[in-house]
Amino acid sequence: MATQDDPPAAEVGEMSIQEGDDTDVVTPWEVGSSSMKGVDYHKLTKKFGSSSIDQELIDRFERITGKPAHQLLKRGTFFSHRDLHSILTLHEQKKPFYLYTGRGPSSEAMHLGHLIPFIFTKWLQDTFDVPLIIQLTDDEKFLWKDLSLEEANRLAVQNSKDIIACGFSKENTFIFSDLDYMGQSPAFYRTVCRIQKCVTFNQVKGIFGFGDSDCIGKIAFPAIQAATSFSAGFPQIFNGKTNIPCLIPCAIDQDPYFRMTRDVAPRLGYQKPALIHSTFIPSLQGANTKMSGSDPNSSIYLTDTPKQVKTKINKYAYSGGGATVEEHKEKGGNCDVDIAYQYLTFFLEDDERLEEIRRTYTSGELLTGYLKKELIEILHKILADHQERRKNITDDIVREYMTPRKLKYDY
């Protein structure tokens, strides 16, 4: 796979961007912006050395897959990439690759923001018909948070139920928890060791900001998240093939791990993983922070009742509308900061309806209450469907997804 050159991983370690009066902070552990418009993703792309997803790439995507682009792609939620062209070429040539995404299971309650990468990953899998590996970094959460190993592992299983409820199929999806899979696969630990030999403390200090008082578990962890980028760690899935290319859909804050991974890949004789990066789903309070699992009023949980969703959207969703109906009709609404509008861009499929909302809200014709009502109806449907699928997913079903095994593909 032809791959683009990245800037050296260590050089992009300083990840806060200051522009005029606004400061953006984007690391695997902190995301925020002082601007109500949120993180400046264009600047971030330049800083991280990734490539913007432009219309030309979206056109090629549609041409090669023969499918219209998903709204999360064409509307810019997935806005940046590394080597996505090479993945499209592989698909064009009918050559194999796989998808890898993941989650750090730090809380029982997953929210709408957590769903975005999985919704998109499901669409990618349906589009390309390739294996998917989902890594749950329960070891990471144990190391970083005040969580016991048992609790982190339990959350991994619970979160898997919500992930499976996104519609992933057992025949082409392997889900694993680090704490379990490390102890099930000598090949995975070997891949971790190979990476750990190639990365110095200086490098992880530069990339992740680790210091001398960090525990040695944190310092070694990036190799574990990196290892899933290489098919060598999954001999049952890839029939021992160590060089099947990988595409990673993830939020942009996870990019530092994969810059490091791409840095070491050639030295190990492995392929650099390709990436497709998303923005964050903003919290109800505004686009300057991402939804947080720990602040109940910042998030719509996957377990919320219709009444809770209605209350949260009506009460907490930051509005770009006028303070009064008169003011709104006179000055119009501001879609750039309106949270309900932004959520519609994620979840409303109908392009024409979305454009109509944008136009009439901006002009002041459509009132905030109506816009929120439309969003609430869409979310009610999404959550009802999710909850219906979720309630049938037992621990036994999770165990089947988590068993290392051959998937439906032959290599």
Add this chain to the structure above:
Amino acid sequence: MATQDDPPAAEVGEMSIQEGDDTDVVTPWEVGSSSMKGVDYHKLTKKFGSSSIDQELIDRFERITGKPAHQLLKRGTFFSHRDLHSILTLHEQKKPFYLYTGRGPSSEAMHLGHLIPFIFTKWLQDTFDVPLIIQLTDDEKFLWKDLSLEEANRLAVQNSKDIIACGFSKENTFIFSDLDYMGQSPAFYRTVCRIQKCVTFNQVKGIFGFGDSDCIGKIAFPAIQAATSFSAGFPQIFNGKTNIPCLIPCAIDQDPYFRMTRDVAPRLGYQKPALIHSTFIPSLQGANTKMSGSDPNSSIYLTDTPKQVKTKINKYAYSGGGATVEEHKEKGGNCDVDIAYQYLTFFLEDDERLEEIRRTYTSGELLTGYLKKELIEILHKILADHQERRKNITDDIVREYMTPRKLKYDY
């Protein structure tokens, strides 16, 4: 188990001892002394904060076990300990504990120096009738040396054959390679994670001298060697019991790992491992260096032919005798620096004969050639027996020892 207090692990990190004109260096990666008498072990005991093994402890050992002390114990090869009294008390009370020792498999050819801890460990196991776990740190050797993972793992299997040939029984001994067992046991990785969360980079810097340009694998590794000190990592052997005490026979250069382990144990709710430390078997060239697997003329290999042994001892073994027969008869020999004499203290069981040799060699009555001849005969017997046992040990037999399983003990 009542345990003694250690000095904080970090404070004893500086491990070179300077005394007058002599300098001793003792770390897991380097052992040496500028004195021909070798490392000053009394000073090392004080520096490391361990306890000397004195006659009173040896007497108690013999009284409680009802067996005469092994020559490696009563002659001071095993010279230092931590909490050995507590282990004797457990045996007295018929309470369980286990033995843990290991080897870093960096070369195919094991030498006599490598045999010492296994000979003594076998005697301890026969004396106490307890389970033994032998860890082969092939991951460590991969990280530190210019070795592939496959080669390090292959050496682990080959070295296991020599270890098994020491007479260990399948019913009470579990041998494992890190690269394999990590991928077979979620409990072991969990134990490693727990330790890694308790140890900072600052601490391993202080204890092991790691620097910013060391790879993250090295930085994380001490937790893997530490983990075997806790029964929690071996549920099949200990029936899930997480708090079976452990006694570690090892050379003194491995103590830094276990100072670190003893430091974290109480924070994890685990027992501190007890230790019994040996000196090093000196190289043929003199007591100021230890036998090295990489210098063929410094070592007697377990594969050496009778002729090779004879040549090496006669040609290379540093002599404390006089330069001529006349000078020797006049001034006598110096047992303190004579390598052949020192090897006899390891391998000649008969106390009276050893004392007779010491007396007559010191007086000049016994000539160097005769002393060497007696050693050569003993080594021929030891190596012939070893080679005879070794040749029947196949990869399949190693695999049986390396299978995680219940041993003959119930918990």
